[in-house]
Amino acid sequence: MLDIQNLTKSYGQFLAVNNLNLHIDKGEIFGFVGPNGAGKTTTMKIVCGLLAASGGSVMVDGVDALNNPDEIKRKVGYVPDFFGVYDNLKVMEYMEFFGSMYGMKKADVDSISEGLLELVNLSDKKDVFVDTLSRGMKQRLCVARALIHNPELLVLDEPNSGLDPRARFEMKEVLKNLGSMGKTIIISSHILPELSEMCTSIGIMERGQLVTSGHVDDVMNSGNGGMKLHIRLADYGSGEDDVSDGKTYDREELQRTLSEQPNVRKVQCTEDEVLVSFGGDETAAAALLKSLILKGYAVSGFYKEKEDLETLFLELTGNHGGDNE
Ligand SMILES: Nc1ncnc2c1ncn2[C@@H]1O[C@H](COP(=O)(O)OP(=O)(O)OP(=O)(O)O)[C@@H](O)[C@H]1O
Numbered sequence: 001m002l003d004i005q006n007l008t009k010s011y012g013q014f015l016a017v018n019n020l021n022l023h024i025d026k027g028e029i030f031g032f033v034g035p036n037g038a039g040k041t042t043t044m045k046i047v048c049g050l051l052a053a054s055g056g057s058v059m060v061d062g063v064d065a066l067n068n069p070d071e072i073k074r075k076v077g078y079v080p081d082f083f084g085v086y087d088n089l090k091v092m093e094y095m096e097f098f099g100s101m102y103g104m105k106k107a108d109v110d111s112i113s114e115g116l117l118e119l120v121n122l123s124d125k126k127d128v129f130v131d132t133l134s135r136g137m138k139q140r141l142c143v144a145r146a147l148i149h150n151p152e153l154l155v156l157d158e159p160n161s162g163l164d165p166r167a168r169f170e171m172k173e174v175l176k177n178l179g180s181m182g183k184t185i186i187i188s189s190h191i192l193p194e195l196s197e198m199c200t201s202i203g204i205m206e207r208g209q210l211v212t213s214g215h216v217d218d219v220m221n222s223g224n225g226g227m228k229l230h231i232r233l234a235d236y237g238s239g240e241d242d243v244s245d246g247k248t249y250d251r252e253e254l255q256r257t258l259s260e261q262p263n264v265r266k267v268q269c270t271e272d273e274v275l276v277s278f279g280g281d282e283t284a285a286a287a288l289l290k291s292l293i294l295k296g297y298a299v300s301g302f303y304k305e306k307e308d309l310e311t312l313f314l315e316l317t318g319n320h321g322g323d324n325e
């Protein structure tokens with residue numbers, strides 16, 4: 001759906017996007033992450049045909065975005081990181097205004113808008129002045145108007161910033177719905193736990209370049225920490241040194257045995273479970289589970305902790321403080 005090759009953008013001497021390569025398949029919800037000034041907004045605007053690139057190529061659904069800005073605007077819906085000011089415009093008039101920019105007939109805009117306002121849960125606000133909506137409602141209205149011409153690709157720049165937890169949850173539901181309708185979505189955000197929950201793939205950008213990108217699980221497992229396994233044992237026992245009831249393992253011995261297994265980096269016995277930092281993949285984790293069972297351990301729980309995007313982000317972008325300058 002989206003294919004970016006060797007994209008560069010300089011503002012004067014300053015290189016904001018530096019030889020960026022990125023591929024996003026149709027139907028993906030792609031999370032775009034990076035410190036302030038990394039070049040996310042710049043990249044998104046170029047993809048939407050709103051900003052000229054300095055070099056490289058951007059193809060959206062087979063259309064060359066850099067040389068066909070008008071055609072690209074029909075394929076893409078853009079939700080900018082600011083809402084703008086719309087004096088004396090009611091919600092439905094706002095939708096009509098944007099529909100007319102795509103040359104749509106008022107009757108078509110009205111019927112499509114009904115559905116879109118329902119999708120973003122604003123049906124009861126049709127006749128309300130846009131400026132009186134709350135921030136969360138404005139963000140959702142912005143999503144509705146970006147969809148008015150039924151674009152293939154929806155690009156959202158920080159749609160969750162400044163929203164309360166309920167509004168963020170509602171926005172997440174709207175985007176998930178759109179994803180299940182087969183839309184391709186690019187979303188930038190600094191709220192990382194939400195992004196990793198919602199997205200199918202993710203890219204981390206820093207200083208105009210992509211540090212890593214791919215499917216969420218693959219990106220998460222690419223960090224230095226490897227995966228963290230939580231192991232529960234039915235007869236783990238309750239006290240650290242309490243072996244008198246015959247039910248409790250000698251934790252030192254347990255730790256030693258586990259440490260000797262392949263790919264095990266670190267073992268930590270907590271109050272009620274064992275935590276293992278594990279350097280292997282899913283197959284290796286299955287082999288570890290099998291060997292524990294064969295050794296006679298009563299394994300009652302064995303699961304992989306969902307990696308934390310925030311930790312990975314800090315790991316990968318930690319070398320240079322905040323802004324790009
Ligand atoms: N119009 C402009 N003129 C000059 N420099 C610009 C312009 N727009 C952006 N830049 C610079 O380009 C770099 C990338 O900015 P951009 O807005 O793309 O970053 P971002 O990743 O979206 O950051 P944030 O997370 O803060 O939104 C920054 O250093 C910024 O100062």
Ligand SMILES: [Mg+2]
Nearest residue numbers: 040041081157
């Ligand atoms: Mg930005």
